[in-house]
Amino acid sequence: MTSSPLNIENLAITIAEGDDAVEAVKSMSLDLAAGEVLALVGESGSGKTITARAVLGLLPARASTKGVILINGISVLEATPEQGRKVRGEHAAMIFQEPSTALNPVFTIGWQMSEGLRAHGISDVRERRRRSIELLTAVGIPSPETRIDDYPHQFSGGQKQRIVIAMALALRPAVIIADEPTTALDVTVQAEILDLLRRCRDELGASILLITHNMGVVADLADRVAVMYQGELVEVAPVEELFASPREQYTQDLLAAVPRLGAEPREARDEGIGDVVYEAENLDIVYSGGFRQKPFHAVHGVSFTVRRGEVFGLVGESGSGKSTIGRSIVGLAPVSGGSAKLLGSDLRHARGAELRELRRRVGFVFQDPASSFNSLMTVGECIEEPMRIHRAGSRQVRERRVNELLDAVQLPRSMAFRHPYELSGGQRQRVGLARALVLDPEFLVADEPTSALDVSVQARVLEIFNELQRDLGFGCLFISHDLAVVEMLSDRIGVLQSGRLVEAGTASEVLQYPKEAYTRRLIAAVPVPDPKVQRARRPPTTPGKQPLVQGRLFQ
């Protein structure tokens, strides 16, 4: 009928939830052409991941399917278990979102790689080992001959993802399903993995179904894009067409919500900027570590200031110490060396009542809106909690203040009587903002406040945040790994690398004319959500790299 390696026709998936059934995917049809990268995009709950798992027959038992999925002409949904098993690995393989959970912790990676080969009839142990080593070499694991006998926890996150990719490539399947392959990784590592995936397509001719929520990744890698919303396919178009002239309203909204680096920098301004609210000077933070554990030096000699009315953006990759600095301001991490002055008081020496008074004047917004509320308390109680801690105001006063804040973050007042788990992620994060602002703080620390949110929700929360910051004029330390988000909100930006501040300046100085190599590397690694631009700025595949196809591999 067709020569494309993957056809999906009228696929519908329902999932039993107790007595109810949720229609996760409603009648979708999709073709993946040979050698094509097709991106399946959508927000949480759109059904993209479950579609991907259905292709490989990895659905939970409570899921039921209708429709047809053909891989190289084999009907996956109708296949016997044995046929299905043969398809997996040989014709189609999967790359998982979280490489650390996709590898079994108690077996060596060599054993796990050879298991896949063994399942497809390669019975000679030495042959399996030889092939595994070649695969590891191909995906760029250094000294694979020895590392093949290591356990997953001995590799870094990026290396683990390379190993997962090597396993997927093992039998050179026609279809590779990559489910959010870079979401768990830092941007610089993400760029390397995207490069590797591109080479899988270019050099091996594999077709890739790329599941992602990140439009930058789409622009970087995809040839065609399929947009999903609430279990339905909204729009399918070639990547350039989709970004240039999205047809559907949903796609337009989705693209509009994506923050773009260099798109709308906050203009530098002087009015409204007041006294220094926070000043770090040669700040050192050392975690003493638990019993018999080595102390961990998270932050080295960092100096910067935040003034009233100004947003200072702190960016860095995971492990750079950016959250640690934020946490040290509210006493959740120790100040071990140098000085940190908060509203004129030295955090290292403040004690008791003085410290409590400082805390009253500082707000903190947490990253994960799901865990930052006590689920036994109502939204109203969560918001007014800081007032109760500081015994500020009678019940009526507190009630009035809660209502004011719900108005400010644009939530209905009736929400006060709901419980946090009944709210969506975006609503919860707005409640988090309300709680942080309830005592009218002079300084606000926001630690990755939107990184757990979908882009459209993120856009809304950032908008509200921006408005409130301008209106109320508090100083803010905004911590994020997302350069585009930081650029959107910050007056000034600091770049952290491994606990050291490598560069700081106004937003345009740092992001448009970066002085430091690391900052440039960081900016270059962020894929721009525009395929034309992204193609131009993508460095050509580094020469001198070993080709993926080599030696006797894949013969």
Added chain:
Amino acid sequence: MLMYVAKRLLALIPLLFAVSVVIFSILHLTPGDPARAMLGAKASAAQVDALRERLGLNEPLIIQYFQWVADALRGDLGDSIFLRKSVVAAISDNVQPTMQLALLAIIFALVISIPFGTLAARYRGGVLDQTVNGFTLIGLAVPSFVLGLLLILLFGVWLRVLPVSGYTNPFEDFGRGMDSLLLPALALGATISAYITRTTRAAVLDVLNAEYIDAARSRGVGERRLLFSHTLKNAGLPILTVVGLTFGALVTGAAVIETIFNIPGLGSLLIQAIPRRDYAVIQGVVLLVTVVFLLVNLLVDILYGFIDPRVRLAKSGGK
């Protein structure tokens, strides 16, 4: 790995200290005079004084404690006045049946629980799973001594196929020995197997739901191999822990079972010592069983390190 074993051994020292304080306290915090309690109300004051002197009860508590620990470290757990022999001798006379009983019970429990727990998890929600769950629920609700009594009633009184009392050493007469141990081991093993079955089921279920199992499945690994090669090693960790921890239940359960079946083991020794207030024996048995219990769990910890590279390589390995 050696470092790991050494560390586990070191961690045992404070625990042993705490245990010794607790066991020592049990005797010495007894209300009233232990010597008086041992001799009964009819004994004369002189007799009590003599016993106090002999037991060292006139020394300050702290001296008594260190004396006791020093003796215990030398392998001297005191003498039993009633048995007219040292506690160590009394224990070594009685330890064999208990060990045989415990070993037989744990073998019995493992043979039943590992396969059934695994299969129940594999076919979750099916008929087998529900049957297994029903049996474990009942198994957990029937204390081993009650089961022992019911087994006596069934096999000894009604069916008359197995002896319900007494003990023959299987090393001397294997057939009769096994006959004498079969019912007690069954009674003892049943509750434990219910517990291990539950743990196995939960552990296997946990692993089967792990992403790395799906990942292996996505590479075409067959279902049987997934269950037996990929899952059981991971699931082995919690199962191993539980098996180690059930050792305590095993030995104490054996103590109760022994009295029912009139087996001359540690349990009988302990139980006979209670009405006599033979504190040296009580202390000695509790100390011995606890130390063995801790050693068994040390062994489990070490095996754990063999299975889980993250534990083994936590400090020394890595990059």
Added chain:
Amino acid sequence: MLDQLSTPSTSIVQVQNEKRPSLFSRMIRTPGIVVGAIGLFLIALLAFAVPPLAHLDPYAVDPMSRLQGSSAGHILGTDTFGRDLLARILSGAQTSLVVGFLVALVSGVFGTVIGVVAAFNSVLDQILMRFCDGLMAIPAILLAVALAAALGPSTTNLIIALTVVYTPYLARLVRSRAIAVKSEAFVEASLSGGARPWHVILRHVLPNTMSVIVVQSTFTFAESVIVEAALSFLGAGVPAPTASWGNILYDGKSVVASAPQMVVFTSLILVITILLLNVLGDGLRDLVDRRAQRHIAHFSIFGIGRKRRTAKKGGAA
């Protein structure tokens, strides 16, 4: 722990943000809770209401009618002293329920206090937890036997002994749960806002720990009933002539051939009681949120809960 990003969810099924039914309605929809609660209520009713109403006297000795089978005067027959077996069993039920309930309650209270103190004070933590470790290293029944033997035979002493045995398990449980709650973002939010420890304990830690305490106490109840019976059976528990299931079983053992009803009926009610308590505990545990469930140990007879292995996350990142 630093900078750990949680990313937009790609979970298979999106959880709907609908209103969760109230605790009560979730309870009556859990079969285990309904069956367990009603069953235990009935047993308690039988134990405490029937003897006075039916004029059953568990201590009325009648040497002329020893070890008789069921009859109009003695529905379940009589025991070795000619006492009414039904009266003995129901009186034994009173003993078991009172002992089990008091042990669960008192060890629950002490365990909570010790656990919370240990979670919030590192110096006391070291002392208290070393002591708890020492107690928990000794197998539970063994420790109960030794304590009961040292304190001497009486129901009160038995309750004290069992409380000493079970409090460390509760304390460990509460401590680990309290520490887990303490590291939750909502407690960090509270602390970063300047909250005092008391505020955190009363508003966050205790409410979020209560559920696991209730579940664990139900299991402690069940175990105390078992251990009470075992100890009484061994002669180290409730002293004769007080009725206790363990005592009846001990008397019944020697006459098991001639009067099996003593062993059979007593075993039956003992097993049913334990079963109901376990079913109730399992049902309650199913309502507890999954993260908290890990802290609950089903049976501390087995020493489970003595130690908890925290799988170390892959280190070399």
